[in-house]
Amino acid sequence: MTRLLSAELAKLTTVRSTWLVLGLVAAFSAATVAGILVLSGTDVSPMSLADPALQTEMLLPSEVALFAMLSGVVIATGDLRHGTIVPTLLAAPSRGALLVAKAGVAAVAAVALVVAAVAANLAVGLPGLALAGEELAVAWGTTAGLAGLATANAMLAGLIGVGVGILLRNQVAAIVAVVVVTFLVSPLLVGLVPEVGWYTPVGLETILLSGSGLLEVSGLEAPFGAVTAGALLAAYAAAATVAGGTLLARRDV
Amino acid sequence: MTAITVDRLTKRYGELVAVDDLSFEVRRGAVTGFLGPNGAGKTTTLKMVLGLARPTAGHALVAGRPYAELDEPARTVGAVLEGGLFHPGRSGRAHLRVQAKAAGLPSGRIEEVLALVGLQAAADKRVGGYSMGMRQRLGLATALLGEPEILILDEPANGLDPAGIRWLRTFLRGFADDGGTALVSSHLLAEVAQAVDDVVVIGHGRCLAQGAIGDLVDPDASLEDVYLDLTGTTEVLR
Numbered sequence: 001m002t003r004l005l006s007a008e009l010a011k012l013t014t015v016r017s018t019w020l021v022l023g024l025v026a027a028f029s030a031a032t033v034a035g036i037l038v039l040s041g042t043d044v045s046p047m048s049l050a051d052p053a054l055q056t057e058m059l060l061p062s063e064v065a066l067f068a069m070l071s072g073v074v075i076a077t078g079d080l081r082h083g084t085i086v087p088t089l090l091a092a093p094s095r096g097a098l099l100v101a102k103a104g105v106a107a108v109a110a111v112a113l114v115v116a117a118v119a120a121n122l123a124v125g126l127p128g129l130a131l132a133g134e135e136l137a138v139a140w141g142t143t144a145g146l147a148g149l150a151t152a153n154a155m156l157a158g159l160i161g162v163g164v165g166i167l168l169r170n171q172v173a174a175i176v177a178v179v180v181v182t183f184l185v186s187p188l189l190v191g192l193v194p195e196v197g198w199y200t201p202v203g204l205e206t207i208l209l210s211g212s213g214l215l216e217v218s219g220l221e222a223p224f225g226a227v228t229a230g231a232l233l234a235a236y237a238a239a240a241t242v243a244g245g246t247l248l249a250r251r252d253v
Numbered sequence: 254m255t256a257i258t259v260d261r262l263t264k265r266y267g268e269l270v271a272v273d274d275l276s277f278e279v280r281r282g283a284v285t286g287f288l289g290p291n292g293a294g295k296t297t298t299l300k301m302v303l304g305l306a307r308p309t310a311g312h313a314l315v316a317g318r319p320y321a322e323l324d325e326p327a328r329t330v331g332a333v334l335e336g337g338l339f340h341p342g343r344s345g346r347a348h349l350r351v352q353a354k355a356a357g358l359p360s361g362r363i364e365e366v367l368a369l370v371g372l373q374a375a376a377d378k379r380v381g382g383y384s385m386g387m388r389q390r391l392g393l394a395t396a397l398l399g400e401p402e403i404l405i406l407d408e409p410a411n412g413l414d415p416a417g418i419r420w421l422r423t424f425l426r427g428f429a430d431d432g433g434t435a436l437v438s439s440h441l442l443a444e445v446a447q448a449v450d451d452v453v454v455i456g457h458g459r460c461l462a463q464g465a466i467g468d469l470v471d472p473d474a475s476l477e478d479v480y481l482d483l484t485g486t487t488e489v490l491r
Contacts, residue, residue, distance in 0.1 A: 007355035014347035015340060083338030086305060087395055090332050091356035093304050093321040252306035 004092050004101035011084075012075065012105055022116050025067050029120040032062050037128040049129065052137040058125050059143060061117035061150050065157040065205055066182050068110035072161020073178060075106050076244065077171035085253050099166070099245045106158035114151045146209060152230065153205050156237040160201065163240025166248050198222060201236065204229040254281040256403050256434040257302060261311035264297050264458075271297045273458035274311070279436050279451070284429045286449035286466075287438040290484055294458035295438040296334065299407055303332055315403065327356035327399035334407045337392025341381030345372060345391050348380060352395050366394040371420075385412025393421075404428065404435040410444050422448040446476040456484045 012018050036058045039045040047054045079085035088098065129136055161178065168174040182202055189197030190206070197203045207222045207229035222229075257279035264272040272294040279285045289295050300306035302313040304320035312319065316329050323329050339348050349363045367373045370390040375383065380391065389412050396404060404425075410418050418441075425435050425448050439445045445452070446466065453463040461483040462469055470479050 003355055003357045007351050010347070010351045010354055011340070011343075014344070014351065015342045017342065078340065082340045083335065084340055086334055086338050087352055088355055089305060090303060090330075091327045091352055093323075093326055250307070252300070 008105040026120040029117040068154040069157040069161035072106040072158040073165040076162040076165025107155040110154035110158040159237035163244040166244030258314040263310040283450040285451040286445040289455040331396030331401035332405040333392035339380040346376040
């Protein structure tokens with residue numbers, strides 16, 4: 001298992017696209033924080049920069065779960081797309097072990113994405129607050145707890161991505177499916193049919209990270225708490241991984 | 254002694270029968286040519302032998318066991334299918350590093366196999382820029398990482414220039430002379446005839462003939478004549 005984990009990690013770090021995605025996440029996070037710094041206290045975003053809830057939201061990683069899920073998709077489908085699953089299975093024929101290794105690397109990638117995003121947020125946010133003449137007012141304990149939840153959420157999203165990737169097999173189709181569900185289907189369901197929408201990964205993420213003020217900002221009321229949301233996300237990740245593993249075990253390559 | 258046993262192997266895709274009750278053996282210390290026209294079922298058979306495709310019926314053994322049950326598969330069998338399969342954005346050396354890690358092999362072996370196939374100069378270039386011949390060499394380097402006793406190569410001469418083909422032929426003979434076993438699928442009959450000890454000829458997924466090349470080919474005939482008689486095709490590339 002250690003061999004396969006090491007090999008899967010080497011696969012990820014020996015292609016340029018991995019580093020491009022990390023850079024993209026850092027740039028996206030920095031741009032988001034810059035936007036908050038510029039727009040807070042205006043008609044567009046009335047909350048004040050002095051508000052601890054806004055500062056907490058600003059420092060937490062945003063949209064990292066989406067990138068983690070997409071990374072999971074790429075980790076799962078890359079071998080299928082390029083045929084490299086053949087030499088991989090020739091070196092280590094256990095398909096179950098391969099799936100576990102891919103899931104492990106997807107989780108590691110999710111942590112790396114969170115670290116890149118938080119580093120960018122701090123690099124832009126702290127000087128930005130100082131320039132605006134605002135004191136840092138976040139409760140570090142709460143912020144660290146929320147960052148931990150965001151990391152767990154990203155790791156679970158990565159596992160869901162691995163499962164989705166293996167189930168759909170086609171990399172482009174899987175990426176399109178994740179993006180459409182995240183940006184279109186989930187928000188529509190949360191807004192129009194909330195009793196269903198809260199159960200989508202985006203809905204569950206919103207509840208899981210509700211301590212950051214996401215629910216306050218959106219003005220919505222969730223039907224259950226963060227613990228239930230986390231448990232449901234974990235169940236989705238387990239279901240996606242098991243379904244992907246079942247298919248991988250039976251499929252000819 | 255038998256290195257590879259294929260026993261009543263069958264593969265169906267719906268109505269299509271790709272491999273049909275195929276049986277043959279590959280003896281240790283010999284180079285065996287696995288011949289047949291395009292679509293005869295050669296690659297499908299090799300995939301079943303290597304545990305990559307599930308047989309509809311029958312089974313295959315490598316070194317006496319199903320491939321998936323080998324303790325150290327990369328140290329037992331080196332295989333290249335479909336000209337080698339690589340991520341185009343990864344360098345040749347990085348590809349070998351990934352494979353060495355997956356198989357639990359020492360990284361020092363990477364330089365040895367690169368030197369063996371003559372790919373050191375291009376090792377740090379991305380595989381997407383490799384020629385077909387370079388990809389074949391990288392595939393062979395991958396197969397040789399674990400210093401296996403058995404090689405299974407699918408059309409290894411495709412894309413090689415004349416010097417590369419001669420090198421491959423010499424390599425295979427040396428490998429067998431040192432006690433190694435090779436099963437080589439090919440439709441380049443002129444090359445196969447010079448390199449192999451035994452042949453297995455298949456058509457429409459069925460075994461048409463197998464045995465020592467000297468027993469199958471009369472002194473006044475060629476392997477090509479025998480192949481055309483057996484397969485009833487004109488699809489021969491020299």
